[in-house]
Amino acid sequence: MKRKTIFNQSITYCWIASNFLFLxxxxxxxFANYNIDGTVVIIGNFILFLVSLATLVITQRSFKSANxxxxxxxxxAGFIIRFFVVAISAFVYIMVAKKAVSxxxxxxxxxxxxxxxxxxxxxxxxxxxxKKHA
Numbered sequence: 001m002k003r004k005t006i007f008n009q010s011i012t013y014c015w016i017a018s019n020f021l022f023l024x025x026x027x028x029x030x031f032a033n034y035n036i037d038g039t040v041v042i043i044g045n046f047i048l049f050l051v052s053l054a055t056l057v058i059t060q061r062s063f064k065s066a067n068x069x070x071x072x073x074x075x076x077a078g079f080i081i082r083f084f085v086v087a088i089s090a091f092v093y094i095m096v097a098k099k100a101v102s103x104x105x106x107x108x109x110x111x112x113x114x115x116x117x118x119x120x121x122x123x124x125x126x127x128x129x130x131k132k133h134a
Contacts, residue, residue, distance in 0.1 A: 011056065011119050015049040018112070037102035040093065044109035051085045052116040059124055078120075086113060 022045060025031055026038030055078030062074035090109075094101055 036104045040105035048116050051082050
């Protein structure tokens with residue numbers, strides 16, 4: 001049986017690939033050409049990765065509970081945690097940057113939010129799918 005770690009999660013693969021891509025684009029000056037703050041994109045990617053991984057772990061732990069409502073509560077808790085962490089992070093960035101806010105960087109982070117949500121949901125659906133040879 002394969003041991004479950006954070007390194008064999010699709011979210012981790014997405015995070016590693018996107019970080020390499022963003023670092024490459026930042027070093028090549030592509031972000032600067034479009035007035036995108038590469039640091040905001042990389043930090044936003046890291047925050048989204050941590051939050052997605054935490055909510056995935058919370059939801060996976062709810063599978064072991066005998067209470068059928070535990071799964072629903074964990075889904076709602078994951079959504080609330082993700083929403084508030086992202087909202088607070090965006091608020092802090094906007095307050096610190098004032099007029100130098102990079103709106104394209106925030107849009108890239110919004111797209112990353114959607115990507116991580118889709119990856120998390122697909123991983124949870126994969127875990128919920130019954131095994132044929134069990």
